[in-house]
Amino acid sequence: MALPSLMAHVKKLETAGLISTEKRGRIRTCRLTPGAFTPVQSWLEQQRSLWTGRLDRFDAYVTQLTQSAKEHTDDPRSKD
Numbered sequence: 441m442a443l444p445s446l447m448a449h450v451k452k453l454e455t456a457g458l459i460s461t462e463k464r465g466r467i468r469t470c471r472l473t474p475g476a477f478t479p480v481q482s483w484l485e486q487q488r489s490l491w492t493g494r495l496d497r498f499d500a501y502v503t504q505l506t507q508s509a510k511e512h513t514d515d516p517r518s519k520d
Contacts, residue, residue, distance in 0.1 A: 453459045
């Protein structure tokens with residue numbers, strides 16, 4: 441990535457209040473802004489909970505299908 445592209449990204453993060461930057465001579469230091477990600481953490485936790493539930497239900501469904509298929513193939517009546 442070229443330096444101007446990187447700096448454009450850094451500027452956007454700084455404008456959004458997610459980071460702060462400090463320049464001393466040729467060195468620019470970037471720091472995360474404390475608390476800037478708190479609103480996102482709440483949303484991510486909701487999404488994590490939602491998807492954990494969905495994946496647990498999907499796992500139970502696949503397990504049920506697997507057991508059902510196994511029982512069907514183990515049934516001597518199913519072998520014609």
